[in-house]
Amino acid sequence: MAEPLFVLADVEISEAALRRWLKSAPLSATRFDDWPGSVRRGDSGISQAATSADLSVADGLVAHCVSSFGLGDGHLHCNYDKQAKALRFAVYFQYGDEAGTMESALAFCALLRGIAEIYTAKKPSFIRLFDTGADILCIEISQKASRIVPEPVNAQVSPEWFDEWIGQENFGDPDNVMAALFPPLARTLKQQVALGALRASPQAPYDYDRFFWTDGEHVYGGSSDNPVMKNADPKTFRRVTPANSMDSAFYADARQIWYHHPMVDVVPVQSLESGATISMQGWRPFSSDGEPLLRCGDTVWAVANVDYPNGGSIFGHADYPNGGNTEGNVKSVLRIIQAHGGIPVWEKRYNFEYVRPTRVEGASFVHVKDCLFEDGKSVYVQTDRGLIRMEGALPGMTTYLGGLSCNNGRFFRQGHAIKRPLDAAMLRYLDYDLYADNHHVYQLRDVSDGHAFSPDLHILQDAEPAAFRIMRALPNATISADAQHVWLNGEIIPNSPPEAVKFMGSFFWTDGNRVYNCEKLIQDADPKKFTVLADSDRADSDYARQGKVVYFRAEEIPDADAASFVADGRTAAHDRHRRYEFDRPVESRHRES
Known part of the structure; x- marks a missing residue:
């Protein structure tokens, strides 16, 4: 799994000096000869660094932000704290071990080392380059000088502003990008993004991201043999949700919403009323591993999957794992998708991917945490089956107990209510999908017939809650016992004393x-x-x-x-x-x- 890479700097500097630095010529990493051997490597790093072609530091920072819109990586925080009179600077690379990432990180370190020329504070400031395991290098900035030093005593302590910034989920959201920038940089970035498509020509095309571009007349991209997106407006076309690790995302112009998955192509999702102003907001919970989610007015579009009803992805079925996308199964699934008002996207071997609409109260719809969303009246959860409304749940009342959520006295699993009557005050979570109250021990089971999902708390036969314990959890096997009996995956083993x-x-x-x-x-x-x-x-x-x-x-x-x-x-x-x-x-x- 890729390890993130970070550049972090808290630099004491006046706002006037910061503006002078942003206007100054950027320094290249090759300008300095004291980089440690750990960053001098052939695949990425100082040996590959080139002299910057940007006219100013600000040009380089804005260009990086423009490219990060498309790449979904290399997110930048460059803002000024007027009260503390300090530059708050950070860069987050999600894929720190990719070729070229160390080179980019060192380029930022070199830019920051240029602050030394205008630095007037009596105490030094520090630049840190680090990953999730340890610091890679530390740079001290003082008046007219910068040098590589052993890490300071407090190197591992992250400032509060950094923790808040790195803790947000949707770095790629335009509002989040702008909020993390010094206002002059944010204004320039907004102009660059807006003017890019307007200035495009066949000789100088403009890239919206790594999949879509324009020559000023048409929008091109997707995965089909014909790359022209019919009826897409180059002037207003844009990505409206952060892309995930599979590069799937929602896009829109002034007249249409699309969903794009690189494995299939661009799918028209919703037409927009001409001339109408419609509020949109996109999310991608769970960082790069999450699926994109788009609110358009009072409708939320979410990626969903439906299993084939006969075989396919159902473990234990005679056809498993040969795939269930037979002609009959596909027709059956398409009827289910149509019944939900969904748009088919991808006929896969074991299930069918589509985008599913859910009606919400758009003006009050917010992302609460992880897969949980709320509006002024209801609670929703993002699942593999789309955005599901939790029937009877009230905003602001959701708590969690193992794999269950509890709201208004009811228990839910992935948005679906547990039908068995339970006392919320008595139920406790043991571990490994096992629960107990004063009367029974339960195992949480996800029951599905291929497309309908109905979770249940299965009662363990004859289990005594007070004496119940988990003996060991193995792959696909939980062995548990009380004083008299033994259970394997919630089923009692006859004639087997603990x-x-x-x-x-x-x-x-x-x-x-x-x-x-x-x-x-x-x-x-x-x-x-x-x-x-x-x-x-x-x-x-x-x-x-x-x-x-x-x-x-x-x-x-x-x-x-x-x-x-x-x-x-x-x-x-x-x-x-x-x-x-x-x-x-x-x-x-x-x-x-």
Whole structure:
């Protein structure tokens, strides 16, 4: 997973001096020869740095903001605190390990080192370049000088303004970008964005982002063979939500809203009344991993998925995992999408993606936290099925209990109410989808028939809440017990006292009568004869042996020689005939010799 990279500077400076710095010529990273070896590397960093072609520091900062609109990365905070008389500067790179990112970060450090020429404060200020693990370098700025130094004592303490800025979810939202900039920079950025499309020509096209551009006459982009977007107005076309990690986002001009997913193309979503002023606001909860969400007036458009009703993504079905996008299933799903007023987007193998409308009170609609939204009357939650209204929930009353939300005395799972009557004051969360009150122990289950979703709290048979405990959680298996009984994934195991449960290695276990690998029962396995095999480092593996039979997890390995079978690692092994990866022979050992 990509690690973020940050540049952070709190610089004591007068507003007049800040304006002089913004008008000054930018310094290149190659101007300085004291960069540490850790940033001198061939794929990215100081060795790739070039002299800046920008006329001024301000030009470079504005150009960076324009490009960040399209890239969805490299977000900038450059504002002035008049009360503290200090520049509050920060850059956030979401993908810090990509080629060129370190180069960009060092370019910002070089720009900031130029402040030394106009620096008049008696105490030094510091620039930090760091990732989520540690500081990479620290630069001290003093009068007429800047130098690389060991990090100051308080280097790891982030200022409050930085924490507030980095804590927001939608860096790419234009309002958030403008609010983080010194007003002269914000005005220039607004002019650049507005004039870019107006000045475009075939010889000098304008890029809205990495997918769409204009030559002044047409808007081009998308994924189809014909890149011209029909009827799109180049002067008013823009992206109206931040893009996520898959680069999907909503776009609009003065007459139309579109949804774009790079895997499919541009999909018309909603026509806009000519000449009417309609309020729009976009979100992307959960940062780059979230799906974009657009409010247009009193309608919110959200990305949704619907499973095929027969097979496809339903675990345990005869067709799983071969895919369920048969002709009949697709027709059935399209009827469901139509019933929701949705717009089909993408016929995938296991489900169908579409954009789904939800009516809200637009003037009061706000994002509360994570996937939770509210207006003046209702509460909504963004789910894989779109924006769902929580029936009976009241604004300002939502709390959380494990995977459930509680509002107005009712419990909800992903916007759908739990039908079982529960006492909100008594219910407590244990862990791993397990709950209890004074009368029962429950397991939260997401019940679905392929398209309809109905969560439930399943009562564990004969469970005594006061004595109930979770013994161990394994992949796809939660083993729990009270004083008398044992449960596997919420189902009681007959004739198995808790004291008989023993764990063998990481994923094998026995209830005293049977042997399991996680949630799977191993047929004919005898706890008294069953042995988990360890590799040469004494670490347990996914292999086990019983007499002349060798197992990989819960399955027998045909023709394996138990007497000579040796685990080489968790998923690799050999016997005197061949080598194995997982449960498959991959090479004859005779052939090796």
